[in-house]
Amino acid sequence: MLMNYYCYIFFLPMLMVTNLMMFISTSWFSMWMIMExxxxxxxxxxxFDKNIKSEMFMNYFLVQTLNxxxxxxxxILINYINMVELMLLMMNLSMLNKLGMPPFYMWYLKIMKNLNxxxxxxLSIFQKIIPLLILNNVxxxxFSMIFNLVLMMLSGLYSSIKGLSQSNLKIIFCYSSIVQMGWIIIMLIFSEMMCINYFMIYTFIMINLIMLLSNYNINNLNNMQLIKLNNKINYYLMNMCIFSLASMPPFFGFMMKLIVIKTMYYYLPMIMLLMLIMxxxxxxxxxxxxxxxxxxxNSMSNKLNYKFINQINKYNYKILLFSWLSIILLMMYEIM
Structure with missing residues (x-):
């Protein structure tokens, strides 16, 4: 446990620094080095995650290294041969694989459900930044714009349907990440600023949700009532975050999708807009x-895990503070 703590102290800042370095990278080779x-x-x-088995760790390593x-x-070859479109397609597919987008999502699904x-x-937020920045250059x-637009529409439809039958929260958030990344990549095609806005909002929402689920040790749909039993304010904050992810008015997710659809109305055929709305x-x-x-x-009939209730009371004020701070910052950001 102590080793895990020191590992986060050392490697998490390094991970964040590499994400920031990618913003100032100007060559393909430097991008590759930062990515590694x-x-x-x-x-x-x-x-050091006790839930990750050695074969899953190797699976992640091989997928990332291969891509x-x-x-x-x-x-390298894009500058020397006369097959620019083929090389761009290879770049594109390698980044989509790193993002865990269909049809390359099976490794992502397997590792997500076993992580803490x-x-x-x-993995669902910060590890997406570098592939998205590379995709922005591609x-x-x-050719890449049309290919990604069609693929992201199909990916969103497929992932939404697959997520309907799941009860494990980590798998649900895995499919949720795929759906949201589809929207982010579509926004990246038309407007970088829209993409940044949506990604920031999605990040704030996911931090709030995952802080709640982590502190209450909730991994299954049936155990989500544990939050309500212990702290109703946190329960309502969780519901607000879910409403925003679902793009319900007047929450931030709805505002961003409305702006995106309004922008794409001038560029896309009506059939594609209808598909996005669907x-x-x-x-x-x-x-x-x-x-x-x-x-x-019915909460009385559930087999809930109550032994953590007294231990997690001390974390409530931290979750509450971060949640309200996020909401205030997002409101200010939307007004600006």
Whole structure:
């Protein structure tokens, strides 16, 4: 446990620094180097996670390494051969694989359900930054824009449907991450600023949710009532975050999707807009399952884990402070 704590102190700042370094990187090779340092930093964090078995750790390492070398290979050849579109496609697919997007999401699903909540947060948010920044450079080409637009629409539809039948919260948030990344990549095609806004809002919401679930040691839908039994304010804050992820008005997720659809109205055919709206509606039911399960299940009949209730009371004020701070910052950000 102590080793795990020191590991976070040393490697988490390194992981954040590599994300920041990517913003000032100007060459494909420097991007690859930063990406490798970032991968080593995250592997150093998950290697001490007691839930991760050695084969899962190796699976993650091999997937990330293979995609990194595909990226390096295509970035070298793009300047020397007359097959620019093929090399861009290889770069694109390697970054989508690193993001865990369909059809390359199975490794992402397997590792997410076995990580602790802190590493779930890192993998679903902060490990997405570098692949997204590289994709931003690839999306300057028309071929990549069309390819990603179609693939993200299909990915969002597929992930929303798959998430409807899940009860494990980590798997649910895995599919949620895929759905949200689809929207973020679509925004990246049309406006970098919209993409940054949406990613910041999504990050604040996920930090709040995962802090709650981590401190109450909740891993299953049936155990979410533990929050309500212990602290109703935290329960309502959790519901607000879920409503925002579901893009319900007047929450921030709805505002951002409304702006995106309004912007894309001038660029996309109506059939594509309808498909995006349909994806959003399906994902809305996907998130509502989290709320309906809380409302409908009789708490007296659940086999809840109560032994942590007294221990986690001391964390309530921290969650409350961060949650309200996030909401205030988001309101100010929207007004600006």
């Amino acid at each position: 340092i970032n991968m080593i930093s995250f592997i150093s964090l998950i290697i 990194s070398y595909f990226f390096l290979f295509s970035s 909540w802190m590493n779930v947060l890192i 999306l300057m080409y028309k 994806n959003s509606l399906i994902s809305m039911f996907f998130y509502f399952r989290l709320l309906f399960n809380n409302i409908m299940i």
